[in-house]
């Protein structure tokens with residue numbers, strides 16, 4: 001069974017009468033890249049701040065590496081970038097990391113060049129952070145988070161300010177960290193498509209509530225264009241689909257909905273054939289959407305970017 005690295009149970013956070021997080025239940029397994037998606041103000045940063053100990057919960061349970069109380073030690077295994085870390089602007093990337101290394105008591109000096117190389121900042125040499133682009137500052141922030149070789153990496157909106165190449169590079173780096181170094185990653189974003197091809201699991205946060213937790217596979221399946229079909233006789237429908245309509249690529253869901261992934265233009269023929277076999281078609285529509293539309297629909301059709 002996979003090991004749960006981070007879990008919240010009925011987690012709530014209130015600021016006076018304002019409920020920023022409401023009964024949030026979510027869990028992240030080791031090696032997973034968890035995409036936390038939510039529009040501005042959804043509560044992503046608050047959730048991350050609570051996990052990392054920068055803010056207090058109002059109620060609920062936080063479990064880190066299997067422990068629920070006195071999480072100071074567990075939090076030493078976490079590396080995080082929350083907003084921009086305090087970087088010394090008149091110093092180089094290397095000098096900044098050296099300060100962080102000493103402050104955190106990391107003995108191995110070699111970790112600095114290793115980390116700079118990992119985030120692609122090894123060629124910045126004498127350049128001061130003052131003269132860094134936003135993307136370079138983001139990478140340095142990531143380097144700071146990676147310095148202690150954390151088991152759990154938490155990144156709050158790390159793609160902000162990165163150009164498309166920077167986003168792809170970051171995506172590859174995070175994949176490598178998860179796959180080769182078995183680092184578990186929680187990454188927040190208000191743009192779902194930025195997490196696409198990276199996250200292995202998604203949590204959708206809206207107005208402080210976790211609306212849904214879904215694996216990448218399930219999400220892709222839901223977004224794939226398909227015919228959604230419900231009839232009064234699922235078993236007989238399956239037989240007609242296979243034997244008469246020669247449809248192979250379909251799935252039957254527990255609520256008796258059938259999803260057909262082929263012959264999307266032939267809904268008329270499908271419904272006629274089913275009717276001629278005495279099957280009543282209760283619902284039939286072509287579905288499937290862009291990731292952004294998926295999230296929009298999930299939160300009630302409102303544009304959020």
Ligand SMILES: Nc1ncnc2c1ncn2[C@@H]1O[C@H](COP(=O)(O)OP(=O)(O)OP(=O)(O)O)[C@@H](O)[C@H]1O
Nearest residue numbers: 015018020038039040041042043044045046047190
């Ligand atoms: N210290 C605070 N006091 C009162 N309200 C706060 C405080 N911190 C956050 N909030 C409110 O909590 C809500 C969630 O904020 P949070 O920063 O967690 O959202 P977010 O999803 O990270 O948004 P963004 O993508 O804009 O960073 C917002 O309405 C915010 O104004």
